[in-house]
Amino acid sequence: MQSDTVTRCAPSPTGYLHAGHAYAAGIAWLRARQAHGRFLLRIEDIDTTRCRPELTDAIFEDLAWLGLSWEQPVRRQSQHFAEYAAALDSLRQRDLLYPCFCTRKQIQAEINAAGQAPHGFEGAVYPGTCRHLSGAEREARMAGGEAYALRLDMAAACQQAGRWPLHWHDETAGAQSVTPDLLIQGFGDVVLARKEIPASYHLCVSHDDVLQGITLVTRGSDLFAATHLHRLLQALFGWPVPDYAHHPLLLDDSGERLAKRKNAPTLRDQRAAGVTPAALWQQVGLDPASFGG
Numbered sequence: 001m002q003s004d005t006v007t008r009c010a011p012s013p014t015g016y017l018h019a020g021h022a023y024a025a026g027i028a029w030l031r032a033r034q035a036h037g038r039f040l041l042r043i044e045d046i047d048t049t050r051c052r053p054e055l056t057d058a059i060f061e062d063l064a065w066l067g068l069s070w071e072q073p074v075r076r077q078s079q080h081f082a083e084y085a086a087a088l089d090s091l092r093q094r095d096l097l098y099p100c101f102c103t104r105k106q107i108q109a110e111i112n113a114a115g116q117a118p119h120g121f122e123g124a125v126y127p128g129t130c131r132h133l134s135g136a137e138r139e140a141r142m143a144g145g146e147a148y149a150l151r152l153d154m155a156a157a158c159q160q161a162g163r164w165p166l167h168w169h170d171e172t173a174g175a176q177s178v179t180p181d182l183l184i185q186g187f188g189d190v191v192l193a194r195k196e197i198p199a200s201y202h203l204c205v206s207h208d209d210v211l212q213g214i215t216l217v218t219r220g221s222d223l224f225a226a227t228h229l230h231r232l233l234q235a236l237f238g239w240p241v242p243d244y245a246h247h248p249l250l251l252d253d254s255g256e257r258l259a260k261r262k263n264a265p266t267l268r269d270q271r272a273a274g275v276t277p278a279a280l281w282q283q284v285g286l287d288p289a290s291f292g293g
């Protein structure tokens with residue numbers, strides 16, 4: 001009998017998959033399988049400056065080679081910008097977004113001038129410069145064609161999010177509490193949209209996990225802190241909260257995490273070199289028998 005468990009694998013087609021992706025996909029697939037639930041694949045290709053369609057095809061090919069199967073149709077985020085725009089619009093109507101005209105350079109200069117760089121989960125926290133612009137100045141600069149990003153006014157969002165603390169659960173780390181302080185210091189006014197990428201990862205992933213009825217989000221521990229922010233978005237939109245299972249990242253021989261940009265061997269390289277799916281599963285520490293290999 002089918003259970004309610006729905007898991008997903010959500011790769012971004014910015015490069016070819018490597019063993020770390022196989023591991024992440026394998027875990028999501030296994031968790032659905034063990035629970036007699038459903039496994040979905042979602043292509044997170046909102047960053048059209050970096051994602052390439054042929055890399056999406058390669059994802060399908062590589063995961064199928066590993067023996068994984070998934071439901072159709074596959075959601076491709078790049079086909080759903082209107083939905084993310086509608087979510088952004090509802091935040092804008094609640095006065096939770098403001099346009100930020102700062103360039104990276106200006107932000108860095110401002111941080112340097114302040115003499116200290118409060119470090120958040122994703123690097124230096126934005127000092128809030130454009131939060132203080134008047135409505136008239138915002139209008140004038142936007143009308144003048146200046147490029148801008150949309151930032152979440154974190155303090156205002158925290159005020160509107162309801163009762164604190166917010167909670168979410170990680171299978172390994174246990175119960176997590178999210179407070180306004182953690183969000184304000186850890187993220188500050190995060191960017192939810194920018195000119196070249198009209199919807200951010202954080203918005204799209206939270207939106208889609210709800211839309212697709214994901215009950216268990218499995219993903220790498222590098223995204224653990226991001227879940228605090230996703231929990232805030234869920235509270236703002238009144239979305240249900242899935243369970244989370246953040247897993248360790250695979251490391252290479254020198255103890256560094258596998259990464260596309262560090263030229264980790266791709267699955268297709270390994271396949272071309274004669275590695276079998278069973279050997280690949282073994283390499284990442286998952287039992288090949290679970291995948292029919």
Ligand code: GLU
Pocket residue numbers: 010011012044205218219220223
């Ligand atoms: N698209 C993200 C990535 O490739 C993963 C998103 C997630 O699992 O939440 O890193």
